[in-house]
Amino acid sequence: MAQREISEEDLRKRVRALLEEAHPDKVDQFTFRGKLYDYGLAWVHFPEGFGGLGVSPGMQAVIADELSKHAKTHYDDMMINAIGIGMGAPTVLTHGTDWMRKTLLRRIFTGEDIWCQLFSEPGSGSDVAGLATRATREGDYWTVNGQKVWTSLAHVSKWGMLLARTNPDAPKHAGMSYFLLDMQSPGVEVRPLHQITGEAEFNEVFLTDVKIPADRLMGREGEGWKVAITTLMNERTAIGGGGPTRRGAGSIGVLINLWKSREQGQFSPDAEILLRDRITKLYIEAELLRMTTQRGKAARKAGNPGPEGSVVKLAQAELNKRIWECAMDVMGADSLIYEPGYKRRRPTSRAREGRNSLTKYQFLRARANSIEGGTSEVMRNILGERVLGLPGEPRSDKDVPWKQIPRSA
Amino acid sequence: MDFAFTHEHEELRQTVRRFMENESSEATVRTLMETEPGYDRRTWERMASELSLLGLMVPERHGGAGLGPVELAIAMEEMGRVLFCGPYLASAVLATGALLHGADEAAQRKLLPAIASGKSIATVAVTEAAGKWDLASVAMRATRVGSEWKLSGVKDYVLDGHLADALIVAAKADDGLALFQVEANASGLERHALPTLDLTRKMARLNFSSTPATRISAGEATGALKQVMALGVTMLAAEQVGGAQRCLEMSTEYAKTRLQFGRPIGSFQAIKHKCADMLVETEFARSAAYHAAFAIADGEDGFEAAHLAKSYCSESYFHAAAENIQIHGGMGFTWEHPAHLYFKRARASSILFGDPSEHRLQLANILEL
Ligand SMILES: Cc1cc2nc3c(=O)[nH]c(=O)nc-3n(C[C@H](O)[C@H](O)[C@H](O)COP(=O)(O)OP(=O)(O)OC[C@H]3O[C@@H](n4cnc5c(N)ncnc54)[C@H](O)[C@@H]3O)c2cc1C
Ligand SMILES: Cc1cc2nc3c(=O)[nH]c(=O)nc-3n(C[C@H](O)[C@H](O)[C@H](O)COP(=O)(O)OP(=O)(O)OC[C@H]3O[C@@H](n4cnc5c(N)ncnc54)[C@H](O)[C@@H]3O)c2cc1C
Numbered sequence: 001m002a003q004r005e006i007s008e009e010d011l012r013k014r015v016r017a018l019l020e021e022a023h024p025d026k027v028d029q030f031t032f033r034g035k036l037y038d039y040g041l042a043w044v045h046f047p048e049g050f051g052g053l054g055v056s057p058g059m060q061a062v063i064a065d066e067l068s069k070h071a072k073t074h075y076d077d078m079m080i081n082a083i084g085i086g087m088g089a090p091t092v093l094t095h096g097t098d099w100m101r102k103t104l105l106r107r108i109f110t111g112e113d114i115w116c117q118l119f120s121e122p123g124s125g126s127d128v129a130g131l132a133t134r135a136t137r138e139g140d141y142w143t144v145n146g147q148k149v150w151t152s153l154a155h156v157s158k159w160g161m162l163l164a165r166t167n168p169d170a171p172k173h174a175g176m177s178y179f180l181l182d183m184q185s186p187g188v189e190v191r192p193l194h195q196i197t198g199e200a201e202f203n204e205v206f207l208t209d210v211k212i213p214a215d216r217l218m219g220r221e222g223e224g225w226k227v228a229i230t231t232l233m234n235e236r237t238a239i240g241g242g243g244p245t246r247r248g249a250g251s252i253g254v255l256i257n258l259w260k261s262r263e264q265g266q267f268s269p270d271a272e273i274l275l276r277d278r279i280t281k282l283y284i285e286a287e288l289l290r291m292t293t294q295r296g297k298a299a300r301k302a303g304n305p306g307p308e309g310s311v312v313k314l315a316q317a318e319l320n321k322r323i324w325e326c327a328m329d330v331m332g333a334d335s336l337i338y339e340p341g342y343k344r345r346r347p348t349s350r351a352r353e354g355r356n357s358l359t360k361y362q363f364l365r366a367r368a369n370s371i372e373g374g375t376s377e378v379m380r381n382i383l384g385e386r387v388l389g390l391p392g393e394p395r396s397d398k399d400v401p402w403k404q405i406p407r408s409a
Numbered sequence: 410m411d412f413a414f415t416h417e418h419e420e421l422r423q424t425v426r427r428f429m430e431n432e433s434s435e436a437t438v439r440t441l442m443e444t445e446p447g448y449d450r451r452t453w454e455r456m457a458s459e460l461s462l463l464g465l466m467v468p469e470r471h472g473g474a475g476l477g478p479v480e481l482a483i484a485m486e487e488m489g490r491v492l493f494c495g496p497y498l499a500s501a502v503l504a505t506g507a508l509l510h511g512a513d514e515a516a517q518r519k520l521l522p523a524i525a526s527g528k529s530i531a532t533v534a535v536t537e538a539a540g541k542w543d544l545a546s547v548a549m550r551a552t553r554v555g556s557e558w559k560l561s562g563v564k565d566y567v568l569d570g571h572l573a574d575a576l577i578v579a580a581k582a583d584d585g586l587a588l589f590q591v592e593a594n595a596s597g598l599e600r601h602a603l604p605t606l607d608l609t610r611k612m613a614r615l616n617f618s619s620t621p622a623t624r625i626s627a628g629e630a631t632g633a634l635k636q637v638m639a640l641g642v643t644m645l646a647a648e649q650v651g652g653a654q655r656c657l658e659m660s661t662e663y664a665k666t667r668l669q670f671g672r673p674i675g676s677f678q679a680i681k682h683k684c685a686d687m688l689v690e691t692e693f694a695r696s697a698a699y700h701a702a703f704a705i706a707d708g709e710d711g712f713e714a715a716h717l718a719k720s721y722c723s724e725s726y727f728h729a730a731a732e733n734i735q736i737h738g739g740m741g742f743t744w745e746h747p748a749h750l751y752f753k754r755a756r757a758s759s760i761l762f763g764d765p766s767e768h769r770l771q772l773a774n775i776l777e778l
Pocket of ligand 1: 116117118119120124125126127149150151152153202368371372373374375376377378381678
């Protein structure tokens with residue numbers, strides 16, 4: 001993909017032209033986001049005609065800045081369809097058919113179609129390539145049987161990115177294919193799974209004789225791993241790289257507000273000194289996370305991110321947990337009280353509006369940061385092996401047929 | 410701020426790297442660190458004549474390259490990689506900064522060209538017996554005798570103070586803190602080279618007794634010296650990034666080639682994950698140092714960014730240097746292996762200009778936490 005040159009001023013002009021035509025304070029969210037797409041301002045690093053302008057993703061910040069000058073309405077809420085926008089779109093762009101690119105991308109960005117990722121299974125999490133869900137070809141259709149787990153937003157999704165085994169006799173990486181699954185297909189059953197917050201963001205998905213038309217394959221048969229890598233590389237930047245772009249925003253902002261509004265005498269002078277240093281340390285790391293993310297985006301060319309995305313994903317996960325732990329300490333005894341009965345909600349998007357006990361909720365939710373999208377241990381392996389070039393571990397599962405590999409239930 | 414390094418920046422980096430790899434090999438570092446002056450005169454002169462490094466920040470009208478903090482940070486980072494031995498931080502950063510921020514035109518005209526050409530090495534003496542890089546604790550007094558100023562007292566932990574040709578000294582005059590220039594051969598000045606933990610960076614104790622001095626700052630110098638400290642701290646942070654990066658590289662190279670239990674030690678996660686964490690911390694340190702350099706270049710006072718950078722870069726360099734010893738096993742504990750040189754540089758530079766918690770305290774004050 002050729003890198004295009006466009007000046008910051010041109011980009012700002014384009015934003016202003018868009019606002020003349022459709023201002024977010026006047027039109028609804030879908031319309032406004034659709035216009036962003038048409039103007040190439042949705043994801044600037046995408047090619048023209050597909051919601052972008054083919055420039056470095058670092059330029060997205062210019063757009064956000066210009067928009068924020070003229071509109072107070074929230075226009076850039078990735079949370080509307082985090083998996084679709086962050087992972088589905090780049091996968092469709094890179095490996096999808098013409099039909100997929102033309103019909104899916106715009107609706108992903110507007111949020112009209114919510115997407116989910118059907119990778120993890122009870123028997124394969126970190127080791128996605130070991131998965132067991134079977135897809136067999138029957139004429140113009142594939143028939144799928146198996147079970148997926150931890151599938152975020154499956155209960156509201158239109159489309160699922162499904163990784164399934166098409167050849168159990170091949171070594172594990174070579175025997176998978178990647179499908180676009182219509183979540184409304186017969187045989188797809190979605191059951192809520194409640195997490196430690198009481199909520200059910202994610203689900204179990206049972207697939208029983210589900211039929212997928214043959215032209216819904218992404219990439220070629222047997223090349224599912226290659227397509228999955230595109231999704232996973234983008235998942236790292238989507239999860240870890242979306243972080244706050246404003247100084248002091250996000251979780252660190254909440255912590256600092258809590259600290260500044262503490263009651264006089266709540267902590268002894270000694271405790272104040274210790275907490276203050278701890279908070280300053282967290283502030284420093286939060287700032288550096290923000291800057292490192294920015295530096296990464298500015299250096300990136302158009303196209304898919306590389307393994308360096310794991311730097312930010314790993315750092316973000318570990319830092320966020322520590323920030324919320326500290327926030328609980330600042331809350332003191334109040335942190336002992338939680339909303340009655342841990343309401344068993346089933347959120348319909350990742351936007352966190354309307355949730356009570358926000359800090360306490362976030363403290364619990366943050367435990368997932370170092371698990372979802374690849375665990376911190378897996379991120380360290382990736383950094384060690386793919387970025388630093390350290391040797392892999394000796395492996396017993398590499399060149400043998402998948403069906404001979406020992407598996408847990 | 411987008412940390413946009415230009416093509417010229419990258420060229421400067423490559424030029425300095427090549428030069429430093431040739432002129433500051435491990436063997437050279439080991440030779441120089443055992444000498445009292447601790448630097449090589451010929452290399453120093455070439456840094457002026459061939460690369461214009463000594464006057465990087467000196468304005469062109471004073472014979473320098475007229476560049477700024479970003480270019481200086483690049484040079485410091487490259488020097489940090491190879492543990493360059495020489496009075497660069499003292500002369501090209503601190504003294505140059507003090508002259509630019511705090512000195513009158515006459516002093517600038519006299520000293521800056523000499524610093525840029527390498528004819529004169531300069532340093533700044535602030536700290537005293539307590540070793541605190543804290544302007545409020547400066548006790549040395551300057552007294553005026555007729556048209557002359559005299560300094561009495563002790564300056565300690567002065568970077569390259571034993572060899573500097575020009576000393577820029579902070580002392581208290583009647584109207585507050587002021588800057589003075591003292592010649593190396595002034596009467597009543599005694600200089601003692603100190604045996605340093607980090608052999609690659611020299612320090613001295615300076616005794617003044619009625620030593621004649623020239624006042625070079627017009628008014629109160631506290632504000633100017635704060636600017637100098639922000640610059641010095643930022644450049645030290647950049648140097649720390651270079652050192653940390655080198656420790657990461659050494660560790661990674663060794664982990665790929667050292668075999669135990671029939672496999673490279675880098676294939677053990679206990680080692681691999683250490684390297685991954687070092688990578689993350691080094692990238693964060695890089696963001697911190699670059700951000701501070703760009704902030705000062707953009708005309709900000711840079712205090713907030715400098716405190717942040719010094720605190721983080723000190724800790725991450727020390728961590729990388731310590732892990733580098735651990736990853737090298739028994740070998741890393743030897744005098745022959747360079748790991749201890751980085752470890753000592755990391756430790757000393759963490760204390761120099763204030764330790765990490767001191768800088769966090771200053772940052773917390775700025776942020777009103
Ligand atoms: C909130 C949340 C949302 C999620 N959403 C989705 C989703 O939408 N779609 C989806 O497909 N998945 C989703 N996941 C699943 C997630 O990707 C997996 O949980 C994750 O990859 C880990 O897999 P696992 O849970 O099976 O743990 P395991 O892989 O069994 O890991 C258990 C422990 O062993 C460690 N471990 C495993 N392998 C190694 C190794 N090689 N080296 C060192 N340590 C290792 C792990 O780090 C972990 O600590 C979600 C998870 C969470 C928590
Ligand atoms: C002060 C000192 C005194 C000593 N005295 C003696 C003595 O009297 N007699 C004697 O015989 N020896 C002695 N030793 C040697 C000492 O036992 C070895 O240095 C030590 O066993 C490490 O071996 P190595 O140096 O070869 O490092 P390596 O084994 O090469 O290790 C390099 C790095 O890889 C790591 N590593 C290696 N294998 C693994 C693994 N399986 N999993 C995870 N990480 C791994 C190590 O922890 C280390 O960080 C001494 C060492 C020192 C430093």
